[in-house]
Amino acid sequence: MATKTILRESASIVAWVTGSVLGVVLLTVLGLSGRQYYLSTLDQGQTIARLAAENLTAALAFEDPQTADIVLQTLSTYEYVVEAKVARVDRGVFAGYVVKNPQFEQLAVPLTEKIVLDNEVLGELTLWVDVWPTFRSGLLWAVFGVVCWVIGTFVAYFLARKFYEQITRPIANLSSLMATVSEEEDYSQRFVDDVIEDVNKLGQAFNRMLTMIQDREERLRRAINDLEEARDSAQAAVRSKSAFMANMSHEIRTPMNGILGMTSLISRTDMTEQQTRYFSTVEDSAQSLLLVIDDLLDFSELESGRMALVEEPYSPKELLASVDTFFSEMAKEKAIDLSISMQMNVPEKVLGDARRVRQVLLNLVGNALKFTEKGSVAVTVTQRSEGPANLLRVSVTDTGIGIAESKHSQLFSEFFQADFSSTRRVGGTGLGLAISKRLVNLMGGTIDFHSRLDEGSTFWFEVPIHETVANPFSRSLRSAVKQVAAEDYKEEHALFPAETGVLVAEDSEVNQLIIKEMLGLYGLKPDIVSNGKEAVTAFENKAYVLVLMDIQMPVMDGVEATRQIKELQGHGVNRDCAIVGLSAHATRGDRSKYLSIGMVDYLTKPIDLARLKRMLDEFIVPPDHQTFWQ
Numbered sequence: 001m002a003t004k005t006i007l008r009e010s011a012s013i014v015a016w017v018t019g020s021v022l023g024v025v026l027l028t029v030l031g032l033s034g035r036q037y038y039l040s041t042l043d044q045g046q047t048i049a050r051l052a053a054e055n056l057t058a059a060l061a062f063e064d065p066q067t068a069d070i071v072l073q074t075l076s077t078y079e080y081v082v083e084a085k086v087a088r089v090d091r092g093v094f095a096g097y098v099v100k101n102p103q104f105e106q107l108a109v110p111l112t113e114k115i116v117l118d119n120e121v122l123g124e125l126t127l128w129v130d131v132w133p134t135f136r137s138g139l140l141w142a143v144f145g146v147v148c149w150v151i152g153t154f155v156a157y158f159l160a161r162k163f164y165e166q167i168t169r170p171i172a173n174l175s176s177l178m179a180t181v182s183e184e185e186d187y188s189q190r191f192v193d194d195v196i197e198d199v200n201k202l203g204q205a206f207n208r209m210l211t212m213i214q215d216r217e218e219r220l221r222r223a224i225n226d227l228e229e230a231r232d233s234a235q236a237a238v239r240s241k242s243a244f245m246a247n248m249s250h251e252i253r254t255p256m257n258g259i260l261g262m263t264s265l266i267s268r269t270d271m272t273e274q275q276t277r278y279f280s281t282v283e284d285s286a287q288s289l290l291l292v293i294d295d296l297l298d299f300s301e302l303e304s305g306r307m308a309l310v311e312e313p314y315s316p317k318e319l320l321a322s323v324d325t326f327f328s329e330m331a332k333e334k335a336i337d338l339s340i341s342m343q344m345n346v347p348e349k350v351l352g353d354a355r356r357v358r359q360v361l362l363n364l365v366g367n368a369l370k371f372t373e374k375g376s377v378a379v380t381v382t383q384r385s386e387g388p389a390n391l392l393r394v395s396v397t398d399t400g401i402g403i404a405e406s407k408h409s410q411l412f413s414e415f416f417q418a419d420f421s422s423t424r425r426v427g428g429t430g431l432g433l434a435i436s437k438r439l440v441n442l443m444g445g446t447i448d449f450h451s452r453l454d455e456g457s458t459f460w461f462e463v464p465i466h467e468t469v470a471n472p473f474s475r476s477l478r479s480a481v482k483q484v485a486a487e488d489y490k491e492e493h494a495l496f497p498a499e500t501g502v503l504v505a506e507d508s509e510v511n512q513l514i515i516k517e518m519l520g521l522y523g524l525k526p527d528i529v530s531n532g533k534e535a536v537t538a539f540e541n542k543a544y545v546l547v548l549m550d551i552q553m554p555v556m557d558g559v560e561a562t563r564q565i566k567e568l569q570g571h572g573v574n575r576d577c578a579i580v581g582l583s584a585h586a587t588r589g590d591r592s593k594y595l596s597i598g599m600v601d602y603l604t605k606p607i608d609l610a611r612l613k614r615m616l617d618e619f620i621v622p623p624d625h626q627t628f629w630q
Contacts, residue, residue, distance in 0.1 A: 022152045025171050026145040026202075029178050033209060034138040036182055038131060040213060041080055042109065044220050045129035048078060049113040051227040053125045056086055056115050058234050060094060060122045068095035075127070077223065082108050083128040089121060107132035141205070148202055174203055181210065188214060260286050260606035261514030268521070286606070309442060314354030316346050316381060316392065323361055323379070330369055337376035338369070346383045350392065350465040356439050357463060360447070361394055363432040364459045368398035375399030375456075383465070390467070391445070395460035403451040411449070412437040436461070496620060501544040502526040505535035505561065506582065507553045511605070515548065515582075518612055530554075532561025539565050544577050545620055548603075551583035551594065558583075559597060566598040578619040582607070 052071060059067040068086055075081045075097055084097040108128035115123045177191050190210065191203035263283045271279070324340050331338035361379075368377045377398045384391050403411065412433050440447040443463045451457035502519060504526045506512050512528050519526050527542070529535050533556040535549065547565065551558040562579055569575050581594045581602040591602045601615055 022171060023149050025175050026149055028175060029202075029206065030138065030141050030145050032178055032182050033206070034134065034141070037137065037209070037213065038134045040216075041129060041131055041134055042111065044078075044216065045081065045109075045111050045127055046113070047220065047224065048075070048081065048227075049111050049125055049127045051224060051231070052084070052127075053113040053115045054231050055227060055234065056095075056125060057117050057122065060086070060088065060115055061117050065095045069097070072097035074227075080130045080133065081127055082130045085126050086115070086123060087126070088123040094123060107135060137209075141209075144205065145202075170200070170203070174206065178206070261511075261518065264609055265514070265517050265521075309353045309356060311351050311353065313349045313351055314357075315349055317342060317348065319354060319358055319361070320379070320381060322358065323365060326362065327365055327369060331377065334369065334373070336369060336372055336374070338365075338379075339376065340379040340381075342381040343383070346381055346392070347465075347467040350467055352392070352463060352465050353443060356443065357392075357394075360436045360439055360461060361396075363436050364394075364396040364461075367432065368396050368400060368457070368459070371457075372398045372400035384462075389464050391462040392465045393460060393462045395458055397456065397458040399456045402453045402455045402457055403449075404453045408451070412447075496523045496616070500524055500546075500620060501542060502546045502548070502620075503535060503538055503542075503544045504528045504548045505530075505532060505553065505558065506548070506550045507531060508550075511550075515607065518607065518609060521609075522613065522616060524616075532556030532558055532564075535561045536564045536568075539574060539577075540568060543574055546616075547577060547579045548582055549579055549599070551581060559594070562594075562597050562599060580615060580619065 052075065055071045056068055059065070059071065072084050072086070072095055075084055076099075082099045086094040086096065088094045107130060109131050111127045111129055113125045113127075114121050115125055174191055177189060180186070181189055188210075190207045260283065263279050263286070267276070267279055267283070320340050320342060324338070327338060365377065365379060375398070377396065380395050380397075382393045384393055437447050440461045440463060445461055445463035447459070447461035449457060449459040500523075502524050504512070504515050504519075506515060506528065507530050512530075516526060516528060526548075527538060527544075529538055531553045532549075535547065536556070538544075539547065549558040549562055553561075558581065562581075565577075565579060569577065578600045579598060581599045582605065583594070583602070584605045594602050600619065603611060603615065
């Protein structure tokens with residue numbers, strides 16, 4: 001039995017205490033550093049996921065998987081991101097990215113981030129962050145720590161009495177530094193102590209770990225800056241495109257108002273057959289140009305997710321009648337039998353967005369007539385139930401050229417046309433069906449078709465509807481008044497008394513002439529001013545039943561003029577006068593904005609005579625008549 005000595009016992013006690021302290025410190029260092037490294041990896045991954053989700057917003061809103069793939073490919077610069085997927089809400093995977101040949105084993109942790117546009121969740125991005133390097137590094141450091149702990153314990157045993165104070169001091173410093181780094185997340189700090197080599201090695205290893213973390217922090221910061229710049233550029237591009245489309249619409253529609261307005265007025269004069277044919281060609285060409293502009297505006301709104309639907313009562317029967325009127329002449333010229341039928345189970349009045357339903361129907365019927373050289377085009381409207389929901393089903397069947405099966409999958413794509421050749425028989429932007437599909441989807445419905453080459457096609461769509469009770473008195477008195485007035489006069493332009501007060505605010509001399517002549521067709525002699533300030537002054541000095549207010553004018557625009565007129569009405573001046581907006585801007589957002597400031601209606605340029613007439617019938621009512629129930 002070995003003899004115990006005070007020196008040996010002291011050395012043993014010191015070695016045991018020192019070894020225990022060293023082991024605790026090592027475990028603390030390794031545990032805290034490993035946890036910090038693990039949390040830092042997850043935090044960095046979550047940050048990248050958030051920024052990537054922001055950059056994916058435009059791609060998801062525009063239905064652009066190619067751009068989404070490009071954004072996801074930028075994740076390849078982060079070696080710990082091994083996979084990523086973008087999923088749309090209730091519509092499956094939209095785009096993805098995966099590391100094809102990983103160099104090491106993987107232990108992936110999924111991180112998710114919502115993709116949001118204007119508080120609407122478009123989809124979800126999931127990143128898989130590989131934390132295996134963290135655990136592998138932890139294991140290596142654990143082995144290294146055990147080796148250091150064993151060595152330190154033996155060294156402490158032999159040198160305890162002389163060096164134990166020098167051993168505990170650097171370890172304490174290292175522990176303190178680790179705690180400071182963990183709390184402050186300042187990875188620029190370094191451990192410096194050359195007293196004991198083993199402790200110094202541990203400090204150097206810790207310093208290397210801090211260097212790696214600091215390097216990753218800097219790279220992450222640069223990546224964040226790059227992603228933020230890309231996001232800002234994408235948002236600026238979207239804003240620029242929207243502004244460009246709005247400005248182009250205004251600049252094109254303003255002269256188009258002059259062209260269509262004058263052709264409409266001239267067409268009512270006595271002309272030769274040749275002149276009538278010439279003016280008809282000019283008017284048809286201008287209307288075709290407007291359809292192209294409207295398609296581009298609708299597509300821009302749908303792409304940006306800014307298109308809003310309205311829900312109001314409308315008559316499917318009247319909607320079909322307007323479609324029949326719109327295409328009857330075209331069908332007659334091509335000797336095509338155009339038939340429109342509606343089953344008895346379709347309600348008289350339903351709730352929905354009549355304008356958008358009509359737009360889809362016009363597009364489908366127009367395509368059917370364009371691609372049919374002989375035979376017929378049949379439009380059928382029915383109602384069917386699907387659970388608690390009622391669906392309005394519209395189908396358009398033609399005997400035209402049909403569509404090759406190889407083109408079916410692309411038919412609803414943007415700018416797609418079945419015939420790209422220079423000798424193609426019909427024109428178009430290639431946006432009609434793409435817009436129709438998005439509109440139907442926006443209304444919560446479905447659209448599809450079946451077709452064979454040279455055997456014709458059938459396109460159909462279904463949209464949810466709600467039956468509504470028709471108001472038997474709504475506008476009834478107004479209609480009666482107009483009917484009586486129409487019987488008193490033989491000519492169409494003599495429906496309203498000449499003394500009816502109408503004020504027109506319009507800065508363009510051409511547009512002033514057009515609106516003056518158009519109103520003159522209905523017996524009205526308007527007062528015309530050139531800016532909003534003059535309109536407010538005229539409104540104060542004379543009683544009017546209607547104000548036609550242009551939006552963009554010098555001195556004072558129509559928005560500010562309307563605001564001031566509404567204030568005057570609030571004080572009793574011309575309280576019952578209606579304000580109707582006039583503008584070349586044609587987006588749904590513009591209409592909602594102008595109606596919200598107090599305008600009762602909104603006419604876009606070029607002004608359609610039929611639309612103008614309906615507006616006059618609605619808002620010019622003799623003062624001794626009133627609507628009892630609305």
